[in-house]
Amino acid sequence: GAFWTAVEQQDVTGLADTLGIGADALTEVLPHLSAWRRTRRSAAELDAWRHRVVWRPLAQQPTRLSGSWLLLTPQTPDASGTGHVEWCGAVGRALAAPGVDLRTVSIDPATATRDSLTELLREQAPRGTVRGILSLLGTDTRPHPAHPEVPAGVAATLQLAQALADTDGDAPLWLLTRAAELVTSADRLAATAQRQIWGMGRVIGLEQADRWGGLLDLPAQFTEPDAERFRQALAGSGDEDQIALRRQGLFVRRLVPAPLGDTPPVRRFRARDTALITGGTGGLGAHIARWLAAAGAEHLVLTSRRGPDAPGAGELREELTALGAKVTISACDVSDRAALAALLAALRDDGRRLRTVVHAAGVVQATPLGDMSLAECAGVIAAKVRGAAHLDELVDEFFDEADLDAFVLFSSNAGVWGSGGQAAYAAANAALDALAQSRRERGRTATSVAWGAWGGSGMAADPAAEEQLRRRGVITMPPERALAALGQALEHDETVLTVADVDWARFATGFTAARPRPLLDELPAVRQALADTGPREAAQGGTEPGERLRGMPAAERDAALLDLVRSAVAAVLGHTGIEAVDVNRPFKDLGFDSLTSVELRNRLTSATGLNLPATLVFDHPTPLDLTGRLRTGFAGEESAQLPPEQAVLQELDKLEAGISALSPDHDLEAVQARLRSLMSALGDRQSADGDMPVTRKLETATDDELFEFIHREFGKSS
Template sequence: PVETAFWEAVEREDLNSLVTALELDGPDPLTSLLPSLASWRRRSREQALTDSWRYRITWKPLADPKTTVPPGTWAAVVPAGVPEARRVVEALREQGMNVLPLEVKAADADRGAFASYLRETLDGTAPAGVLSLLALAEGPHPGCPELPAGLGLTLTLIQALGDAGTAAPLWLATRSAVTTAPAGTAGADRPVDPAQAAVWGLGRVAALEHPQRWGGMVDLPESLDRRAATLLCAALAGPDNEDQLAVRGTRLLVRRLVRSSLAAADPVPAWTPRGTVLITGGTGGIGSQTARWLARRGAEHLVLTSRSGPAAPGAQQLKAELTELGARVTIAACDVTDRDALTALVRQVEADGSQIRTVLHIAGAGVLVPLADTDLLEFSDTAHAKIVGAANLDAVFDHSALDAFVLFSSISAVWGSGEHGAYAAANAYLDGLAERRRARGLAATSVVWGIWSPEDGGGMAANLAEEQLRGRGIPFMSPQSAINAFQQVLDRDESVVVVADIDWERFVPVFTSARPSPLLGEVPEVARILATEAAPAGAGDDDSSVRLRLTGLSAEERRRAISELVCTQIASVLGYPGPSAVDESRAFRELGFDSLSAVDLRNRLSAATGLRLPVTVVFDYPRARALAEHIGAALFPEQAPAAPADPAEAEARELLNSIPLLRLQESGLLDELRRLAQSPDTESAAVHGDGDSTDAIDDMDVDGLIRMAYDN
């Protein structure tokens, strides 16, 4: 309290309070020192804030990966005319994997035709996994030249697998999509291929939107020798839920997000702009805020581009403001996706001897749409400005005369974000491009941003968006603090750095509600949260108020009471008038639940019952009735139904219980199994097709049940 009061007085520059508190004498105590001390305090607080926003990606070896050959038949989707993809299939077969290759021609990869091809080729076979090698296809996509072929084909595959009802986990194989050791370090990788990196951005979104049919991504080495093929098999076996891996040498590496604090870093000279600065998207919200900062930092000439140029809203006011700050300003209408137009603009700017020394690529817009609901053209429109604009800038400024070449990326590229498929892919391309330029010895920095708060407040829509994102654990960052963090990045000439304000207490439960994320596990706050979540789930203390209140009731009364409790909490989360408005038989998705509301319900039920429920409980029990039954069994385990006496029946039930309900539901098995379980034995025999009583449900094992469900 004393220290807090002291620093509050310093920040207010309240001399009288400090003199009194410190019992100082003299006619002029601390008068000259106080402003400096207050400024130092503000800088220290700002440094601590921006430090808490800094992260980076690192790779660590997976300790003792089990060299297991994945069981079952795997479908390998291979781009036609790509020998490297075929060699991967052969290498896996040599390891003992049962691989069924499915060759796809890029020109014929229409979504509907792709789904039909999958159905016909698989012919009722349920693959244990699907390995996509489509990312290895090079060049532009035939149906959408603005997209890399591998990226467009991968999107169509993700959609077609869903359309075909294939629930097997999908793995994406790439080559040079990531760098596990930067250029200039021991064991440095080949330069990153940005088009391959974009596939990883797409995959991270697919993992969130389709968690129950997602496997992961693995980056391959240049040459897949026997040892590398063994490690690829180990990766496909899915060790410890790892879903972002790279095969390098004799090691299997896994991707991790870690903090990147500057607290103990040595001081470095402050970066200042020289000559001319080119800013794409310069008249937009973030572009204009950055331009003002550059003008205050002494930029001589600012060239702000956008498609509208001087006609953009607020452009003339911005120009006047920047001019008043001392900068010469050019606002130009230029679509940076047009290479010729960009080249002409650069020549025009430099014709008077004003050399461009800094490039900031901020242009780009995102249209939010789930992967299943988009098409190639819509996907391309969203990715176009970022990908093609960055590629053009890279080509035009393919020289070493730049002080800085900065790409504004997004956290959606680092860990994914629902409905951001094209945007995440485009920004992952930017991150890969920065790594590739660095490998060529050129200036390049990709800043992976969180969400900037609108400088003017943004109005009601922005306030609503901020409230929703804050609930998901992503608060808006103040523009001034974001700019301060940007200065630090430029001071240290960093390659790829994440700058984002994340409330991990809120973010982690939502983000991991459908599937775990080892990527985040080494952030200290996340490790603590996951350790708490990993504690065994079960009933609370014996004196739990809910348990005591229900103990004296009959089984039916207890069932009704727990059902009412669950429905009451559902109604509160969804804004229903009361528990009677909740249909216990409807799936939570149909009721309107998303990841955030699912975690909210789980938290409310944990607090109400004293149970430590897993974050996936709403996905594992996706209807109110099933969730109430699960809670009842957890509160009163001693009164749960006894285990079957028949060992075969016990094994069958254990196997069925090990399959998440959401996976059964997405594969089309859940409703069929429910119908079969409710049918008389004679009916079930007839359903199976031959009427033989030996095929009655009671006489079938789990494999038989699953086959029957697939046949129907």
């Protein structure tokens, strides 16, 4: 430790004393040793940020599929590819095995709505009637008629997930795709659009964990041997929720470290000639532009929707010009194919050689799944996916592919492991990764980097948002370090890479709160964190969840429940005490999102033993409201354990307490009318000895007579 401290500080005297040699012998070598040390530390930091997705074989379990299943198939012609209707039929036939009751419903994804799908699920899959819901709707890649930026299958999948939340069913949802993932070396992508289902599905799994089955990618050619593996994947996959079926067997998706170590680069990336940056006037675009200018780019073309009118565009132009680059700032929405074609044609006609393309345009999203409209979904996807698709087509049309040094797609980790409130954003970014793989299949260059949070940019631009990310374990990366990682990815000619600074121990706690997430099983820090946590224990030592609370008097329990809620909120948000939790402040203002809401629900379920819904925080928007929900849960349990007449008496005690709190200022007539109605209903019930009800006496009774009747019949509570 002393040695390396002296090296890093270039302390000749201190190092000489540590080694017991003369200082003169170190004067020449120490600067080189210090530089080497800084380089190694920097490389180690970047290595810790680097991860990639791999597929691991899954041992097949001899488990037979049984029970009732609902299969939703796209009711479309072969618009999604030759033989697609027959392929869907083969999948359906594979499920129709002995012991399986298969209900198949055909739906046109282009015309399906949230309401129509809700009605369908209520009819076909009410609670307790089916073991799972299988959807092939996402395999329809036609443009949606009202929102052509979105594939019809993606739109239908979004609405299906929303419909699922609108019903009281309990069957898990499985999303099926066709050759959407590259699992083996023999795989070819059927359609990059289907990768959007995987990005969106991972967010559905986070926001609707209690109704989630998983993602299952089937081969492009579905044969008889595949049928048995398909059934086994559904029947015996355990916690696995991201599965691919191939000729070789079943595979599961994993995120693994991808350090470079001492691996030498395959080339040296040097910016030259012209570089095009979409979203170039935004925070990320400006960082990229400075980096490329410093790396030798002669001409920088920055596009955005507002172009020169974007905030800070003028200052950015001056800064880049001072670095020696010619700068063109253009108002060009790259999701508009004609506008992008005109821009590229002008560059070509001006004799420019396009060497570098960086697609950094995008729309940040933070909308819970249930609140997202198709229009919002289309806007988010268009900014990322349409722009990338147009660049893919038009750059090759106007320029020589051999001249292109880099085609960089700025993706996001939202598309790799999901992020609450970002279903459309995750879908779009997953599609960018697929596009990079597709370009490589066609012999073209492409690098897609799924980024974590950049300091001062994107979702981390707001200090409050940055703090929220930190509490979840996502740490913002200094832009200059992130750009160094980008340089590494280009020099190592990588296709798809995840670069993020994550406190995996903290992240895994929230990420796995609702259910196991095998995606992270091969990350050493996650394994260690989950091993240290051990089985979730009840809130009160080793007692049964909620046992101590059930034994309390009602008034004492109410106070304990409020403290419990505040403590759980503080723990989820990373506060040191409950004082920071205002009981009347909405959860969304406290910093909750879909993922942390699920974590809070699970903490409270563990502590109380109550069956609480995943929508708990959304249904009860403040800590005080949520405490009321817990109070009702315990009261409901106790009432359910009492004889009916005792349960009614208990409620009458509460009624009497409420009446005693009324004053002449309150609407007494409404209360009296409701009491008369209730007493009339009671009087209409014939007594055990056959006496006729006293309804007519009650209808004409005075207020005093009514209260006297209540006291006489049911007894005073105090």
